Amino acid sequence: MSSNRSESLFAPCPRGLEALLAAELTALGADAVTPAAGGVGFAGSWETCYRANLESRLASRVLWRVREFEYADEAGVYAAAREVDWPALFGVERSLRVNLTAIRSPLKSLDFTTLRIKDAVCDRFRDACGGRPDVDRTAPDVRIHCFLERTHGTLYLDTSGEPLFKRGWRTEAGEAPLRENLAAGILRLTGWRPEEPLLDPMCGSGTLLVEAAMMARGRSPGAKRSFGFEKFASFDARLWQRVRENAAEPASHAPKLQLYGSDNDSHALAAARRNLAAAGVERWVKLEQADILTRAAPAPSGVLVANPPYGERIGSEEALARFYPALGDALKARFAGWRCYLFSSDTRLAKLIRLQPAKRTPLFNGALECRLYEFAIVAGSHRGR
Ligand SMILES: C[S@@+](CC[C@H](N)C(=O)[O-])C[C@H]1O[C@@H](n2cnc3c(N)ncnc32)[C@H](O)[C@@H]1O
Incomplete structure (x- = not known):
């Protein structure tokens, strides 16, 4: 070529x-x-x-x-x-x-x-x-x-070599992390704009937060890695240098970011902290240890996006069946004014959360069929509909 x-x-x-x-x-x-x-x-x-x-x-x-x-x-x-x-x-x-x-x-x-x-x-x-x-x-x-x-x-x-979702920043896998390109796609599907507050209250290793910060700051996702094409006979090092120089520079006009993450597990939070630091975006994200069932909203309105735990063992299935209605109640009680997005492969979520999804988008996590559910939380909302 x-x-x-x-x-x-x-x-x-x-x-x-x-x-x-x-x-x-x-x-x-x-x-x-x-x-x-x-x-x-x-x-x-x-x-x-x-x-x-x-x-x-x-x-x-x-x-x-x-x-x-x-x-x-x-x-x-x-x-x-x-x-x-x-x-x-x-x-x-x-x-x-x-x-x-x-x-x-x-x-x-x-x-x-x-x-x-x-x-x-x-x-x-x-x-x-x-x-x-x-x-x-x-x-x-x-x-x-x-x-x-x-x-x-x-x-x-x-031409990529290692798959592109390996951005070169992940030091900590945590429990069931999302692939980085799937996380970026979920963020795009929420329609989140960098001017809006964004919260992942079950952030695990922090994938959604890292991707959001990278997007908002105009950072190239591949800036920290190498590519398969560098090993090809036709590799044009000068062209590659030029492409890297022209790639989106961190936008000087970027809005003040309001990115928030929490998790009730201190190990997950430590992993998120290390990943954010490795990606060079830790200063844009506020992390805290908190339970989604009790934490307050960090702003009057915004976008909440999360990938709740999903269980394969019977015990955790039962625990999740108790968790979903409590999660629905927590969102109604403290997130009025927020657009909430939950990404899950568990089809029971939509029923058990007792909130009416405004939208469900099918998405695959590898071979696993999932849905991205959108819930618009308004005060005194939709119980039992
Ligand atoms: C599937 S993982 C999220 C993975 C994450 N999206 C990533 O890419 O690393 C689910 C997370 O929810 C957290 N979690 C479970 N129950 C919670 C609760 N009640 N409050 C806050 N976090 C919770 C778990 O500790 C776990 O880190």
């Missing part, structure tokens, strides 16, 4: 965020933006590709399409992979990993097909330079993704 030529790219994202990602990529200069299930196809130059990696808050990766093909069996996939001029794309000294995803593919063994793709890449290198790249399954320099449908296949080079 030369600097200005337009290439085909695909950015996977959590399902439910495709339309928001399409808008984000358009704003980053992408062309031919086409939302699909689980991601967005687009066209762009290397500059657009670098920008998308550095600045997209919603994409999980940016994949560069290197070949499309028709196939009937493993030999057909091998032949298609062998036709790609891999030695022109990356050096033989780079380590490699192949990932394969298949939907309705007739192939019997995906593991065997993955090996055949790896063989095709290595055979192509052997023909060209007498050597072959090593395989590294944990920290490869270069990742090749193959996507197979019934008769159609696509080979991609991963």
